[in-house]
Every structure is written in structure tokens, then in C-alpha cells.
Amino acid sequence: MSIEVESTECLPFILYSIIRLILQFLDEQNLGDTRQALESETSIKLNTVTNKQDFTHDIIQGKWDTVLQKVVTLNIRPKALIDLYEQVVLELAELRELGAARSLLRQSQPMYLLKQQHPERYLHLEHVLSRSIFDPQDVYRGHTKEKRRQKIAQDLSDEISVAAPSRLMTLLDQSAQWQQQQGLCINKDSFNAFGGGFGTGMDDNEQRNNSLTEDTTMEQQVGPFAGTCFKTIKIPGKTAYAECMAFSQDGLYLATGSVDGFIEIWNPQNGKRRKDLRYQAEGNFMAMDESVISMVFSKDGELLISGSTDGKIAVWKVQSGFCKRRISPAHGQGVTSLDLNKDTTQILSASYDQLIKIHEIKTGKLLKEFQGHTSFINSVAYINDGSNILSGSSDGTIKVWDTESTQCIKTMSPSGTVLQVLPWSSMDGFVACTKNKQLALYSRIDWTLIKTFALPDTDTSAFISATISSRSGLLYGITEAGMMYGFDALTGDMVGSIQVSETEIISIANHPVSSIVAANDSGGNVYLFKP
Incomplete structure (x- = not known):
């Protein structure tokens, strides 16, 4: 069930509270001028x-x-x-x-x-x-x-109200402890509020440079293989199963898009449906007319974009379940892959109709169209801060497009159908998952092949899906036979493997701020793995 209405929203109470906490901190640190400037800009008083x-x-x-x-x-x-x-x-x-x-x-x-x-x-x-x-x-x-x-x-x-001294620092410490308890960070003492709750405080380039110059640094960054299945989600319905999955970037939501058109939001820590979303607690769900085969969250987690087999795209407000925008149809055939530009104003989409398109999220207006593939386009993504677009197709090619001119500037032809292209910013490249025995890492600077990650000789099947765990520094790939493998990003060595399911596997995805990996199969199961 969906409602085609968008409510008017006022300044969230939580933002008001956060500003007051910052004002208290500034007052305690004797930063009077800064406090007065913030009060003037926000019209919010410390009032304590x-x-x-x-x-x-x-x-x-x-x-x-x-x-x-x-x-x-x-x-x-x-x-x-x-x-x-x-x-x-x-x-x-x-x-x-x-x-x-x-x-x-x-x-x-x-x-x-x-x-x-x-x-x-x-x-x-x-x-x-x-x-x-x-x-x-x-x-x-x-x-x-x-x-x-x-x-x-x-x-x-x-x-007036009085908060305990150092309230902001206390809450941040409590937040770090909660992140640690939930497995979102290893050590609360290294909590990084700007990096999703963990990390060293270095940006991607600093981490990559350090890892390439110091072997011990990468060894410390590479986490253990997620080889323990700790929860299994069963998609409701006798014949229903998840066609696609997506994690929100804060790691609080796992969305599944089902073959019956329903979209459900789960807690990836315990595998339970999110009942704090009122519409789900009441038995109502976001839904499309046909099977949902692609999804992506906005960076702030407030919006979820979904694509279906009938070529439609829907923009949902996660907290309310309201459909903010429908683009009907966006493509002549099923929407296989979605991405958003950095300021969440445009939707990038690919389709079985061999086209890539960019639509304006506010109006649904078609802005650009990219033509050149000769078969289904299975995956699409922005790269290089949005100046380029990557696409992978069943025609066996990976194409790099200039976002502004819509011209193809590079074509690569790996062996086999290209199922996924995955940007990997910390490695200055992207991973191509093709239907063969290797995953390939390419440079996003000169588009050359950097490294391959190969199946062991004992496995005669082919990769069908891959995901990058930025949290642990591992690349995961899953095969037709239902085996999941983990590879060290720097060395290319395999670090672990596990049989996920005997049933046909559809895809895998990684949690953005923890070492959790999710895999879904055609039997209606979503398996959650952790180290």
C-alpha cells in the first residue's frame, strides 16, 4: 500500500536539540562569540x-x-x-x-x-x-x-532547563558504546562520527596511500571473513523472494525488493522487520505494480529509489512510506540498476532496453540518455565524483561515459557477461563482476586492469554477484553454486569461503559501516553473515 501524498515537514525537534547541545558545549568552552553567532543564525537560544x-x-x-x-x-x-x-x-x-x-x-x-x-x-x-x-x-x-x-x-x-555538564560529549560517548555493541565499530576509542562510526579519521586517499606504502597498515585494516550466518530473514509468501537488496548508508536499514512488488525494511542487526516505521507496524508496505529488481538509498537514508520490471521508477520517503514521485515509465523494459548523484537531485538508471537515462528526481523529467550498448545493461554507477558513468552489459562490455556530453569515452571487453560494476574509491578503481571465474579490479584513472581475484581450481562455477566491504577491506564474490568467497583487497588472496545456500543465489550486498554481508536466494531467504 502506498499513498501519493507528501506531508509538509517543519524543523525536526531532534535538530533543535542538537543545536542546543552544541550551544551548551560552546558555552562550557568559553567560546562566547561562536555561541552568539550560532544563536543568531538559528534563532535558537541555549536557554539554560x-x-x-x-x-x-x-x-x-x-x-x-x-x-x-x-x-x-x-x-x-x-x-x-x-x-x-x-x-x-x-x-x-x-x-x-x-x-x-x-x-x-x-x-x-x-x-x-x-x-x-x-x-x-x-x-x-x-x-x-x-x-x-x-x-x-x-x-x-x-x-x-x-x-x-x-x-x-x-x-x-x-x-529554563538545565542539562548535565558536558552533555554533548556524554552523548557522543554513549553513541560510540552503542556502535561498538551493535558491531558497527571495533573500538569506541577510535569512533569517527564523520566516517559512519569507525575509522582512523583519515580520508580515503590517505588510507589508500598508507596501505600501499606500509604492508602492516593494510594487514591491520583487513578484517576477518564474514563466515558466520547469524540471522536468516524469510520473505513472507509461499513463492515470494527478494530480487534485490540495499543497505542505507548509515547501516540502520536493509531494504528488500520482492518478486511480488513489495518493498520491506529490516533491521540488519537482528533480521527483524522495522516496526518503528509505523506503516510497516500496521501491515502496510511500499509496493510497485511488478517485481522490484533494483533499489538505492539516498545518502541521508530519507529516500529509497526503486525500479521494477515494467520500466517504472518510484521515489519513496522511508519514514512515512509515501511515494514522493513515480516515473512511469522511465524505460521501455525493466530497470536493472539505479544510482543517485552526489546531491540527490538526479536518478541514474539502466535497463533491459539497452539505454542509460538520467531523470530529475523532483519532477521526473528526462534529462539525458546514453546509447551504445547492444544488449541488456545490468549495472550502472557514477564514478569520479559524478563526472563519469560506468555501465556493464550482457554484450560483454564495460563502458565509461562522460556525464555532461553523454559520449562514450572508453570501452573495455572483459571475458563474459558483465553483471556488475562496483566503484571502489579507496582503491582508486572499480570492480567488474563478469560471469566467469574471476573478479577484476580496474583503475578509474586510466581504465587499465590492476588485479584479478580468482576462484580456486576446485570450483568450476562462475561468479554471479560481488560486493565490496569497505569496513573490512575485503572483496566478496558469490558463485552459481552458492559459494561465497572473500578476497584481500591488496594481495588478491582468498581469505575465506562458505556455502551460503543450495538454492539459486541472486545477489549479495555489504553493510556500509560493519562487517555484515547479506545474500538472498530464490527460496525466499536473506542470509546475514558476520565474522
């Missing part, structure tokens, strides 16, 4: 004090210079501010500090609001300041000064 008890104590003690300095940084209701400033004016009058009292009365924003909203109270203050005698009973209108302070302290205390 270091110690609420000290703050209320200062009000009760009448330490108004300290209180007013703190109040300037807080987001307090006008009514509470008016009461506070009114009390300060009265107490200054009692001390016969008439100049300061008049300045506060006539030049402060709360007192301006008092004059607009409650002119009688404002006139009362003017009269108090013009009298030569101060009568507390008349001025405070039957209340004592101490009781009025108590009331103001309580009202202002209710306006």
Missing part, C-alpha cells in the same frame, strides 16, 4: 544556566546585576520578563537609585511591552519614581518584597 539553584538564589537575594546578565542569554516569556524588570525598577527606587531605575523603565524592551500591554502598571512605576517618599506597603501593593522575589524566582525557574 550552569546551576538553576544558584540562579534562583540570586533572585531571592536580589542580586539583580547578576540575574539580568544571565537573563539576556535566555529565551523567557514576555510576562515573566515584565514581572522581573518591574521588581528591579521598584527595588532601585527603594534604594533611591532613581537614575538607574528611570533608564531601566524607559529604555528596556520588557518595560516597553509593559507600557503597551498594561499602561496602568507602567504609570504606577512612573509615580513611584516621582515620589519623594517610598512606601513599601503601597509600592508592593500588599505583598512583601521577599514574597515577590520568591514568585519571580519560581516563574523564571520554570522557564
Whole structure:
């Protein structure tokens, strides 16, 4: 079930909370200018004090210079501010500090609001300041000064919240611990928030250069082979099975596209359907009219793009299950492969109709078309920061296209049907999975063959799918016979193998931030492996 409606969304509450945590951190580090700049840009106030008890104590003690300095940084209701400033004016009058009292009365924003909203109270203050005698009973209108302070302290205390010191750092530490418990990082001390929860803090080129110059570095980066099946997902339905799979880039979602057109979202850590997605909990699912044979998540995980055997493309909002856009048809035949450009504005697609196309995601408008293959196109991907496109076809060729001009700039002819082309940025290349006994690594600089990863002589079948585990530094390939092999990226040596299933295997995919590998078969099973 799908709904062709997109709801209007406001600023997420979680973003508001994150900004306030950053503001608290900046305040604790005495970065006042930076904090003020962020408050000005976002219109969000920290709205907290270091110690609420000290703050209320200062009000009760009448330490108004300290209180007013703190109040300037807080987001307090006008009514509470008016009461506070009114009390300060009265107490200054009692001390016969008439100049300061008049300045506060006539030049402060709360007192301006008092004059607009409650002119009688404002006139009362003017009269108090013009009298030569101060009568507390008349001025405070039957209340004592101490009781009025108590009331103001309580009202202002209710306006502010206090977070524990170093709350941002505490939450990041807890996040690292959770990532470690979920198997998303090996050591929380090496947690890298910008690298999906793990890593060394180096960019891809630094890691690659270090690995090529220091053998021990690559040995440390290469993780163990994912040879233990820890969960099996059964696709619902007697004859249903997953035609394709996709992990979200944050690793929280595993999407399966079924032969019956249904798209389901799973938790890759426990193999259970995500019930925190309300529509799935209610038994409703994203669905297409025909079999779903290709999928890709947006980088932020908010969108899922799916392609079906009838040539249609759908854009889904993962959190709601709503279909944001349908491109019908995008191709004359089934959509075999999908990718997104770096800013998620365009959909790259390939098809059995021998064409590659780019559609605008917002409108569904066809922007570009690439022609040149003479048989089914099985795989397509952006490479070199989107300036080039890779495609692999059943005509036995890999083509490199110029994205801007749509011209083919290079054609390679490996042995056998090209089933997949997989960009491998850390190796400055891409992997070609062809229906033979070898996986091939090519350079994305000069398009030459760099290395091959071969099946053992004892296996007479051919590769049908491959995936790159950036987490462990391994290349995985799976064969017609249902055997999965892992290869060391640097040496090309095989590091492990396992029989996945006796039933026909369709594809494999890797978790983006852990060592989990998923494989699906025609029997309706999705197998999850870890080291």
C-alpha cells in the first residue's frame, strides 16, 4: 500500500536539540562569540544556566546585576520578563537609585511591552519614581518584597532547563558504546562520527596511500571473513523472494525488493522487520505494480529509489512510506540498476532496453540518455565524483561515459557477461563482476586492469554477484553454486569461503559501516553473515 501524498515537514525537534547541545558545549568552552553567532543564525537560544539553584538564589537575594546578565542569554516569556524588570525598577527606587531605575523603565524592551500591554502598571512605576517618599506597603501593593522575589524566582525557574555538564560529549560517548555493541565499530576509542562510526579519521586517499606504502597498515585494516550466518530473514509468501537488496548508508536499514512488488525494511542487526516505521507496524508496505529488481538509498537514508520490471521508477520517503514521485515509465523494459548523484537531485538508471537515462528526481523529467550498448545493461554507477558513468552489459562490455556530453569515452571487453560494476574509491578503481571465474579490479584513472581475484581450481562455477566491504577491506564474490568467497583487497588472496545456500543465489550486498554481508536466494531467504 502506498499513498501519493507528501506531508509538509517543519524543523525536526531532534535538530533543535542538537543545536542546543552544541550551544551548551560552546558555552562550557568559553567560546562566547561562536555561541552568539550560532544563536543568531538559528534563532535558537541555549536557554539554560550552569546551576538553576544558584540562579534562583540570586533572585531571592536580589542580586539583580547578576540575574539580568544571565537573563539576556535566555529565551523567557514576555510576562515573566515584565514581572522581573518591574521588581528591579521598584527595588532601585527603594534604594533611591532613581537614575538607574528611570533608564531601566524607559529604555528596556520588557518595560516597553509593559507600557503597551498594561499602561496602568507602567504609570504606577512612573509615580513611584516621582515620589519623594517610598512606601513599601503601597509600592508592593500588599505583598512583601521577599514574597515577590520568591514568585519571580519560581516563574523564571520554570522557564529554563538545565542539562548535565558536558552533555554533548556524554552523548557522543554513549553513541560510540552503542556502535561498538551493535558491531558497527571495533573500538569506541577510535569512533569517527564523520566516517559512519569507525575509522582512523583519515580520508580515503590517505588510507589508500598508507596501505600501499606500509604492508602492516593494510594487514591491520583487513578484517576477518564474514563466515558466520547469524540471522536468516524469510520473505513472507509461499513463492515470494527478494530480487534485490540495499543497505542505507548509515547501516540502520536493509531494504528488500520482492518478486511480488513489495518493498520491506529490516533491521540488519537482528533480521527483524522495522516496526518503528509505523506503516510497516500496521501491515502496510511500499509496493510497485511488478517485481522490484533494483533499489538505492539516498545518502541521508530519507529516500529509497526503486525500479521494477515494467520500466517504472518510484521515489519513496522511508519514514512515512509515501511515494514522493513515480516515473512511469522511465524505460521501455525493466530497470536493472539505479544510482543517485552526489546531491540527490538526479536518478541514474539502466535497463533491459539497452539505454542509460538520467531523470530529475523532483519532477521526473528526462534529462539525458546514453546509447551504445547492444544488449541488456545490468549495472550502472557514477564514478569520479559524478563526472563519469560506468555501465556493464550482457554484450560483454564495460563502458565509461562522460556525464555532461553523454559520449562514450572508453570501452573495455572483459571475458563474459558483465553483471556488475562496483566503484571502489579507496582503491582508486572499480570492480567488474563478469560471469566467469574471476573478479577484476580496474583503475578509474586510466581504465587499465590492476588485479584479478580468482576462484580456486576446485570450483568450476562462475561468479554471479560481488560486493565490496569497505569496513573490512575485503572483496566478496558469490558463485552459481552458492559459494561465497572473500578476497584481500591488496594481495588478491582468498581469505575465506562458505556455502551460503543450495538454492539459486541472486545477489549479495555489504553493510556500509560493519562487517555484515547479506545474500538472498530464490527460496525466499536473506542470509546475514558476520565474522
